[in-house]
Structure formats: C-alpha cells, structure tokens
Amino acid sequence: MLALSTFYPDNLYKQICEVTVLSRNINRRQFIKSVLLTSGAVALASKVGVKNAHALGNVSVIVVGAGIAGLGAAHMLRKHGAKVTVLEAKDHTGGRLLTDWSMGAPFEVGAGWIHGPSSDNPSKQLADAVNAQYVVTDDENAVYFDLDGYEYDDDEVERIVDAWEGVLDHIDRTYEVNDHRSLLQAIKDYRPAYLEDPGIMWAFSAFTEFSKGGSIEKLSAPLFNWDEAFDGADVVVTSGYDEILKPLKEGLDIKLSHVVTSIDYSADEGVSITTDQGTFEADYCICTVPLGVLKANKISFEPELPGDYRQSIENLGFGSVTKLALKFEEPFWDIETQYFGITTEPKGRWNYWLSYRTFSDENILLGLSVGDYALKADQMSDAEMVEDALAVLRTVWEDDVTKPIDVLATHWSTDPYTLGAYSFPRPGNRKSDFDDLGEPVADRLFLAGEHTIFDYAGTTHGAYMTGLRAAEYIIDEEG
Structure with a gap:
C-alpha cells in the first residue's frame, strides 16, 4: 500500500491550479494532462509531511462536515500537528460519499463514479492507496x-x-x-x-x-x-467507493450527530461553533457543509458572511440526481x-x-x-x-x-443535511462565484467543498482538493 503522505504536499492545490490554467489556455475542452506529476507534487509530498509533522502543535481547528473535503482537510492538518475536531451532523462519516452493501453489491448512495481515473486524479490516488477494485463503465x-x-x-x-x-x-x-x-x-x-x-x-x-x-x-x-x-474512462469502484475515506479518518476526533447551528468568528482571534450538543472553540474553522445547507441558512454566521459570499451562495445552482x-x-x-x-x-x-x-x-x-x-x-x-x-x-x-x-x-434534495446533490453554474454566474467562496474570511474561517471550485465542481476530487486548499491556508498562515 502506498503511504498516505504521498497525497498531501503543502502546495498541492496551488500547483494543481497553476497547471489547470496552463491546460485551459492550450485547449479548455481537452482533458488535463499529468496534473500532479507535472507539478512534481507526488515526489515531494512524503518529505514535506515528515518535516512539518509538528509545525502546528499549538493550533486548533474545527472542521464542520465529515465528507471528503472535511476529512481531507482534517487529515492534512493533523499530520502537521494541529489539534483537529470534526463535527458531523449525520450519524456516519462520508457526507455525499457513502456505500450501501445491503443488496450484495455496492450501491453508491452519493458519488458513484471516479470521473477521469488517471494517475493524476486525487480520488483515484486515494482509491489506489486502499487497493480498490474498479470496472470501467x-x-x-x-x-x-x-x-x-x-x-x-x-x-x-x-x-x-x-x-x-x-x-x-x-x-x-x-x-x-x-x-x-x-x-x-x-x-x-x-x-x-x-x-x-x-x-x-x-x-x-x-x-x-x-x-x-x-x-x-x-x-x-x-x-x-x-x-x-x-x-x-469513468470507473465504478466495485470494492466500495467510501473505502477511500478510511485512511483519512484514521486517528481523527470525529463527533457524529453534532448539528452545527452557528459559527461565530467575531472575536479578534479564534472561532466559536455552536451545535445541538454544546459549543466548541478553536483558532480556525473550516466549514465544508453542502451548498444547499448554506443556501437554506441552516448555519448562522456572526458576523454575517461578506456580501459577495452571500451573493454567490444565493446565485449558484444546486440540484439533485x-x-x-x-x-x-x-x-x-x-x-x-x-x-x-x-x-x-x-x-x-x-x-x-x-x-x-x-x-x-x-x-x-x-x-x-x-x-x-x-x-x-x-x-x-x-x-x-x-x-x-x-x-x-x-x-x-x-x-x-x-x-x-x-x-x-436516494432523496438528496429532501435530506436536511445536504438539500441537494451537487452545484452547477446558473445563467449570470461567473467562475469566480465558485472559486471566491474558497477565499479565507477574516483569516480564520474557510469554506470548502465541491461548490468552492469551478473547474471540478460536482466531483469528489474537486471537493477533496478544496479541503487541502483550506488546510494549506492555515499551514501557510501559521508558518
């Protein structure tokens, strides 16, 4: 099995985005070629992980949501020594990545395919790390x-x-x-x-x-x-798609059935997160709840999110499959x-x-x-x-x-903790409506998830990449 540190270079997200921009300038309809390998990220990752194992020893982070974005961020931060607590509203981890075996074969409740399963795809790398089995559709x-x-x-x-x-x-x-x-x-x-x-x-x-x-x-x-x-060509994971999350969850403090109702980042330093089971405080918060939850104002923010964030949340599309x-x-x-x-x-x-x-x-x-x-x-x-x-x-x-x-x-649009499946661009939207949602708010609150990255919206690899991006912001801030 490959070492999981292979997938967590500090500058992974930046390198991916730089190569993505170059690719689009060549031909935006073509598939990206050698994203991670071109950047050298895979080769450097394990060395970086060992070097910075305790760099965030005095830093605490609350991650809201135990989907692939939240788990990716939490795992990376814990690897760098941060104290991380993950708060999840549901009674299971995975978010919109969940496998049901009750029929004798994997029914993917959420994400069902690895789209573009090249060696460059972060989801495929995670799947390879757990020796996943695939079938091309x-x-x-x-x-x-x-x-x-x-x-x-x-x-x-x-x-x-x-x-x-x-x-x-x-x-x-x-x-x-x-x-x-x-x-x-x-x-x-x-x-x-x-x-x-x-x-x-x-x-x-x-x-x-x-x-x-x-x-x-x-x-x-x-x-x-x-x-x-x-x-x-897209593949289904016949060994169960949610298996890719197991190494990410290892060693994490994950509190299930904790419904977050408010995130207070009004203090000069730190954040306070209120749930139906108590309040948690930390230096930073990464909020990875689905766009539907943000649209429905299920979580209140103090102060309110900046106007451009609220406008993007309102304007972006969020549908169901x-x-x-x-x-x-x-x-x-x-x-x-x-x-x-x-x-x-x-x-x-x-x-x-x-x-x-x-x-x-x-x-x-x-x-x-x-x-x-x-x-x-x-x-x-x-x-x-x-x-x-x-x-x-x-x-x-x-x-x-x-x-x-x-x-x-499935009933994704009626699930109170998702209220939809994945995001899409509506008429009048801009690419920045997605991407700017991932920018830090007051340097201590971060939004992540598939709705915060235009190029890979609606995908597990996109969600995962945004979790790494948010973690990287904190690592850079504390570095």
Missing part, C-alpha cells in the same frame, strides 16, 4: 429506446448524438463567458426544432443534466461545459448491455439505467432521474418511486418486468 455498451419503447437504430442514435454535440460546439465557438443565456435558450436560439425532438431532448437530459446536476432550463449556456476533467436501485429475482434485460437509455416524458424521468450484471452477479438495475424531475422524484415515497420507475421499464420490456425483491433509493 463503457458508454458505448448501450442501447437506446424511444418514447414507445422501440430501440433506436444506429442512424438515429448518430443523429441524436450529433445534434447534442453540435449545440455544445456552437456554444463553445460563439458564446462569450458573460452571456446570460440558459442552455435551454441556447438550444432554442440555435435549433428551435430540437426542443420538440424527444430523442435530442433525451440526450440533453441523460448526458448533460445528469453530468451537471441541474436542468437545461437552469444551466448557464457558456459555463456548464467550461470546467475541467482528468483523463480516462435521484438514484433507484431495483433488485430482481431474475434479469429480464440483456445482461451483456451496460447502459439502457429510455426516452421519457417528462424530461429527466428515469431515462438512464445501469445494469449491475456487467460487473457483479446481482440482478440489479440502477435507474436515474435528473434535472427538475429529480427534485420531483425526491419528494416521492420509495413505493411511489418504484411504481414510477417500473412504468418506464414496462415501456420497453412490458410484461417481462417483474416485481423487485429489494429496493434502495
């Missing part, structure tokens, strides 16, 4: 069906994908970054007939709304596709096919399905609702959700669809 191994349940032929699939890609290319070529149009408006302006084409609308939903966590009505046309990605795992006694679908795309109405309704039989022995279909329909699905009971999803499956497999023997479902 092959986007080409897919069958698509129309509204009536008939399979699209190859020519029709090509037409749909070409139309989808054509809109993306048109936006890239012609839109300025400050254009306030939504993606829906961009489609309407470019090819209005596309809005009446069920197949093309399916592509924008199943591909784009799923990827970004928001509906095309709410996505910024110039910004939704401006972010960065690591190289490589609803997952439904259905386990059957026997498969009624082609077990060699990995993905099934089903054109549905309304848009976003259980329109993409992943077959577990392509990487496990369990007869599980994982259905996805995305865009605005995910918000509707989250409001359903599990029983209502199952009936809704089975109705979609029956348009294709008719009476062959049997009653599931086990069910698991």
